[in-house]
Amino acid sequence: MSDAIDKKNNTASEGEPKATPQGQENVQEDLAGEIAALGDEDFTRRKVHHKRIRTFIQFIIIALCLALLAELFLQLKTYHPYDETAVTDSTEDTGFIAISYFGADRIGDISTLIGKDLLEQHLRALKDQGYVTITQKDIEDYYLHGKKLPKRALYLMFEDGRRDTAIFADDIIERLNFKATMMTYAGEFDRGDPKFLKPKELKDMEDSSFWEMGTNGYRLEYINVHDRYGNYLGEINPLRYHGPSVSRPLLQSLPHGLPPR
Numbered sequence: 001m002s003d004a005i006d007k008k009n010n011t012a013s014e015g016e017p018k019a020t021p022q023g024q025e026n027v028q029e030d031l032a033g034e035i036a037a038l039g040d041e042d043f044t045r046r047k048v049h050h051k052r053i054r055t056f057i058q059f060i061i062i063a064l065c066l067a068l069l070a071e072l073f074l075q076l077k078t079y080h081p082y083d084e085t086a087v088t089d090s091t092e093d094t095g096f097i098a099i100s101y102f103g104a105d106r107i108g109d110i111s112t113l114i115g116k117d118l119l120e121q122h123l124r125a126l127k128d129q130g131y132v133t134i135t136q137k138d139i140e141d142y143y144l145h146g147k148k149l150p151k152r153a154l155y156l157m158f159e160d161g162r163r164d165t166a167i168f169a170d171d172i173i174e175r176l177n178f179k180a181t182m183m184t185y186a187g188e189f190d191r192g193d194p195k196f197l198k199p200k201e202l203k204d205m206e207d208s209s210f211w212e213m214g215t216n217g218y219r220l221e222y223i224n225v226h227d228r229y230g231n232y233l234g235e236i237n238p239l240r241y242h243g244p245s246v247s248r249p250l251l252q253s254l255p256h257g258l259p260p261r
Contacts, residue, residue: 077174079209082132087148096134096142096153100183103162104169116168123176126154133179136212156180159216161188161197166205173210181214 101114108115114122131152139155141147156173158165161184173180182205188196197205205211225233 077208077210079179080177081179082134082150087150094149094151094153096139096149096155097131098155098157100157100159101165101169102159103165104158105164106168113164116172119169120172123156123172123178127176127178135179136181136214154178157183157214159183160185161202163195163197163201166197166201170205170208170210174208179210179212181212183214183216185216185218187218 101119102112103114104116104119105113106116108118129152131154132150133156134149134153138147138149138153142149156178158169158180161182165182169180172178182197182202184197184202189199202211202213206213222236223234225236227233
């Protein structure tokens with residue numbers, strides 16, 4: 001049995017590659033070349049320089065990736081209110097202007113919505129004319145306590161709490177350092193309609209500092225309604241007639257209003 005083991009070991013040894021004298025000389029020459037290169041100051045200096053460049057490039061790439069991620073997932077911008085110390089102490093009361101948009105979308109292909117490009121043109125024109133946005137608190141203090149407002153004060157609103165407005169208007173008001181109020185119907189919160197923003201989304205917008213929350217009431221109501229002949233119909237409850245989908249053109253096209261169900 002011992003002879004068999006010895007024979008096996010001998011066979012295994014024979015299968016292993018053996019270093020020839022010529023191979024050993026090549027290895028020794030390579031090692032000697034590397035050692036000599038390490039001792040070459042110019043070679044070492046070039047290698048260190050290339051390593052520094054490579055490290056710097058890697059650092060720039062990582063920094064750009066982190067900045068991109070921060071831009072996508074973090075709110076880095078903050079609204080800066082107008083400088084109250086710059087408001088002139090004048091007896092002239094210039095008041096303020098209020099602008100309300102029904103909503104914004106990508107291209108404004110619906111008559112009631114404004115496209116994002118046109119919206120930016122509107123707001124940038126106001127910015128270039130020196131207008132600054134004011135808040136609900138500013139308006140309250142203006143009426144109740146006589147607070148002085150900027151000479152060109154703007155109160156900006158968007159109606160109905162629409163999701164597309166938040167998507168397409170948010171970047172614009174951030175770039176212009178404007179603050180806007182998002183008006184909502186509380187009755188839409190529980191309906192599950194994806195067209196409207198939910199309370200948590202509205203809270204996130206408010207936390208960004210560029211938005212305030214406002215209300216249109218609980219649900220849509222039609223007041224001062226007239227038929228197509230000019231007859232005054234007064235107030236119409238959409239829930240009583242055709243539900244929330246009732247529209248102004250429909251009301252105006254009927255000769256005597258809507259018949260009760």
